[in-house]
Amino acid sequence: MSGLFAGLGIEGPVVAAPMAGGASTPALVGAAARAGALGFLAAGYRTAEDLAAQVRAVREGGAAAFGVNVFAPNPVPIEAGELRRYAERLRPEGEPYGLDLGLAAPVDDDDHWGAKLELLLRDPVPVVSFTFGLPPGDAVALLRRQGVLVLQTVTTVAEARAADEAGVDGLVVQAAAAGAHSGTFTPEVWPREVPLPQLLGEVASAVRLPLVGAGGVGTADDVAAALGAGAEAVMVGTALLRADESGASAVHKAALAERSTVDTILTRAFSGRPARAIRNGFVERHHEAAPVGYPAVHHLTTPLRRAAAAAGDADRVHLWAGTGFPHARARPAGEVLSGLAAKA
Template sequence: MWHETKASIILSVQFPIIQAGMAGGVTTPELVAAVSNAGALGMIGAGYMTADALKSAIQAVKAGTNKPFGVNLFVPEIPKVKDGELQRANELLDPVREKLGMEKVHMKPAVDVSVFFEQVEIVIRYQVPVCSFTFGIPPESVIKKLKARGTILIGTATTVEEAILNEKSGMDLVVAQGSEAGGHRGSFEGDFAHAMIGTMALVPQVADAVSIPVIAAGGIMDGRGILSSLILGAEAVQMGTAFLTTAESGAHALHKKAVLSATEDRTVVTSTFSGKPARGIENGFIREMTEYEKELPPYPIQNILTQEIRKTAAKQGNADYLAMWSGQNPRLSRELPADELVHRLAGEVDVLIGRIKEK
């Protein structure tokens, strides 16, 4: 059975397929439960959730499935921002606010690191089987606490060095996020531009360098992507964009539509929305803000500054000011119920393996 891998055994899932923990409301409890019920691993994208919201999401998932699922957390960072920088960033957003008919409220975002620790407590209290991390490695105390409760931990790496750091920290598995991936880059060591390694190159180099199972991510959309990842040395795959367009996904209808109709050359890596590089479909906001990209405050400051803009654009149905994350493989996106997608993915791998066996 191709789907019995080191990762599927550790995660106690039928298929070594992880639905990426996309933040910002994409991973509804319905999506997570449907994916887990179908034999893959559903994942709550809790990056932007309050502890209370996460608690509710976990309870809703548990009401929908008794299979394993996971929670993805963002390891917090406290950026240094000068007052002038914030003023400038707010001014740069004023024309956008004007276009959307918004008040030009200049925010002074406060970064509250304690939310992360509250999220961890919720993960522990509600005995979430799997917890994955993006944007760095959590403090040792957090790792110890989670491991003591038997939580399976997944780290995220965009280079070999980051994968080794994850392994050393005690992560049970590590995601190797190739440059094709949609959404935020997980890079946390060195500058992100040097960590834009394609999945085809990243996965085997990471697999050779660490002993923990590797989860391939970036550009994987169908059975071809899954089986080729396993051959490259991965023990599982993580797929975001593929699940973003499913029926249960909470992505905005315009976002789904944009991904379903996009071509491979329409995405860009931009930090204009959040202050951290992320891959999404190029739209008006990105085109207008890219020239100021280097002046913008770091994550999560810029993310907080643009939050109301994105919310307003969503309400108004204006795709030009939404952050429409997508990987580089949108031509392969499908509009399906999530369980149907998981079954098709597994079936596609079966067919490919059957063909290899015939040869």
């Protein structure tokens, strides 16, 4: 493959996206590598020690080319009273599991940013991508000096220009149709919902960086359309959630299969920043009332979501999914990636 990933030994144009929270596993990254594709580990919600163990597992599995995605610090503060009001609203949701969300202490953190950056500088991986905002300071320059290919997730032309000025090697252009969290730099504003090919065209007209398209990709035709709009590669996540190597929970995988006629929605109900999920009871009850506030809202709802997932309660767990989720199938990841690249 020429262009952005030249020299990495990548054969196909489809990239396995990072999916924080457990879906992205070393096994999934390894399967992508065996299929001639680039796979990403998700550093989000992991400690640096956990991430180091996953990187080690990928290398021991034989994958030479792979990436790591890191949440760049971009906190959205929430007033303490507003968080308490939302916690009180959610109190009945936790009662079946013996959780009193109304007593939860506010938590704000940077997702172990410093320790993860230190790890990636000390033990570089081939590709690092950033999401939620631009990395602070000289992080991009330091990584590139170590020979790391640095990508930045963007959702608008303005973000693309800012990333270009920061000196990254390429952009992951994420449309609002993407599942899970939007990479928007401004989570207080709902992402503009335009088709991925249109967004790629707008970004390509504004910057000269190589582009990777992402968001709502579920078929080989979707991949071909993104490539035709100027992307050098196409990143897919939701399409891999039901794959054999995916670490998604059983309740999440089942919902993807069983709720194929249900809409997805961008909501802040689970985390305080926009994320696309299948509509379920929790979304219906709290979408309109959900405040802006990340990571405080994320930490507030995490115990509930874990308990619900363990109990198989699809009505109280985040069912992250892009608009192409009805095309997700239970099969080996290599077959999914090869099928998506069939018309490239």
